[in-house]
Amino acid sequence: xxxxxxxxxxxxxxxxxxxxxxxxxxxxxxxxxxxxxxxxxxxxxxxxxxxxxxxxxxxxxxxxxxxxxxxxxxxxx
Numbered sequence: 001x002x003x004x005x006x007x008x009x010x011x012x013x014x015x016x017x018x019x020x021x022x023x024x025x026x027x028x029x030x031x032x033x034x035x036x037x038x039x040x041x042x043x044x045x046x047x048x049x050x051x052x053x054x055x056x057x058x059x060x061x062x063x064x065x066x067x068x069x070x071x072x073x074x075x076x077x
Contacts, residue, residue, distance in 0.1 A: 010046070017048040018056065027056045 003009050014020070018027035028048040035045045051057060065073045 013046075013048075019048065025054050025056065026051050027054055 014030065017030070019030050020026060021030075027050075029051050031047050031049050033045055033047065034042050036042050052060075052062070067073075
């Protein structure tokens, strides 16, 4: 997969995840990790982590998804 405009794509993902850089009360926080690719090279990768301490999420009912497959969980709910 190739991104032609990384910054614009990241901004769209941030908006979708209700993430604003340098803000403490985000619905999700963008996290950065280093990943090792199959060829052994190391790259930076991002993921969004639910912010259970956010005011936005205060009333959320958190349900564990036992097998980690959110889509399957929602379909079979």
